[in-house]
Amino acid sequence: MAKAVRSFSDVKDVILSCHKDATPEDKMGFYDKWADNYEQDVAILDYRAPGLAADALAAGFQGDRENAVVLDVACGTGLVASRLQTLGFRRFVGVDGSEAMLRQARDRGLYQELLQCMLGSEELPVPVETYNAVLIVGALSVGQVPLTVIKDLWKATKPGGYVCMTTRGNTSNKGFKDQLECLLKKMETEGLWTAVSVTEVQAWERAVSDEEAGYIPGAVYLYRKTAL
Numbered sequence: 001m002a003k004a005v006r007s008f009s010d011v012k013d014v015i016l017s018c019h020k021d022a023t024p025e026d027k028m029g030f031y032d033k034w035a036d037n038y039e040q041d042v043a044i045l046d047y048r049a050p051g052l053a054a055d056a057l058a059a060g061f062q063g064d065r066e067n068a069v070v071l072d073v074a075c076g077t078g079l080v081a082s083r084l085q086t087l088g089f090r091r092f093v094g095v096d097g098s099e100a101m102l103r104q105a106r107d108r109g110l111y112q113e114l115l116q117c118m119l120g121s122e123e124l125p126v127p128v129e130t131y132n133a134v135l136i137v138g139a140l141s142v143g144q145v146p147l148t149v150i151k152d153l154w155k156a157t158k159p160g161g162y163v164c165m166t167t168r169g170n171t172s173n174k175g176f177k178d179q180l181e182c183l184l185k186k187m188e189t190e191g192l193w194t195a196v197s198v199t200e201v202q203a204w205e206r207a208v209s210d211e212e213a214g215y216i217p218g219a220v221y222l223y224r225k226t227a228l
C-alpha cells in the first residue's frame with residue numbers, strides 16, 4: 001500500500017537504494033517494491049520524461065492518432081500512455097519486466113494489451129513492423145535496459161512509423177548516452193531511419209545523488225523508420 005505522504009528525502013533513499021550494478025532480477029525486485037509509491041515519488045522528483053517524450057512524438061507524428069497503434073516499452077505504471085491519450089492517441093500496448101508495475105498499468109485501463117518481458121535477456125514479445133509508434137521512456141540508462149534493445153524497437157515499428165527514446169544526461173549516465181547517440185547515428189547512416197527531433201533538456205528531473213545539485217539534464221530522441 002502507498003505511504004500517505006512522501007518527502008524528497010524518501011524518494012532519494014529509494015532511488016539510491018537501487019545500485020547500478022544490481023542484476024536485472026534485482027532491478028525488477030526494486031521496481032516491484034516501488035510500484036505503489038512510484039507515481040507519487042516521480043511527481044516529487046519533478047520527473048518530466050513521460051510528458052516530454054509524448055509531446056515530442058505528438059509534435060513530429062504525421063497520421064491518424066486515433067487509430068495509431070502505440071507500443072510503450074518499459075511502460076511502468078502507464079504515465080506515457082496517459083499523456084499520449086490527452087494528445088489524441090487511443091491504442092496502446094505495454095511491455096515491462098515488473099509484474100507490480102504492470103498491475104498498476106492494468107488498473108489505469110488504457111492498454112489493450114500488457115506483456116511481461118525482461119528486456120535485454122528476452123526477446124521483445126511483439127510482432128515485427130506492427131506499431132505506428134514505439135516509445136521507451138525512463139528506462140534506457142546504465143544498469144537498466146541495454147542498447148541491444150534499440151534494434152528490436154526498430155523492428156517492431158512499421159515502415160514510416162516513429163521510435164521515441166529518452167535517456168539521462170548526468171555524469172553517471174554520460175558514457176551510456178554517448179554510446180546511445182553513436183548507435184542512433186549509425187542506424188541513420190545505414191538508412192534504417194531519419195532523425196525527426198533531438199531535444200536536450202536541462203531540467204529533466206531533480207538530482208538525487210550527493211555529487212549533483214538542482215536538476216539533472218536528459219534528452220528525447222525521435223526517429224522515423226524509413227518507409228519501404
Ligand SMILES: C[S@@+](CC[C@H](N)C(=O)[O-])C[C@H]1O[C@@H](n2cnc3c(N)ncnc32)[C@H](O)[C@@H]1O
Nearest residue numbers: 031074075076079097098101118119137138139
Ligand atoms: C523509471 S521507470 C519508467 C516507466 C515509464 N516509462 C515512465 O516513464 O514513467 C523504468 C521502467 O522500466 C522497467 N525496466 C527497467 N529495466 C527493465 C528491463 N531490463 N526489462 C524490462 N523492464 C525494465 C521497470 O520495471 C520500470 O517500470
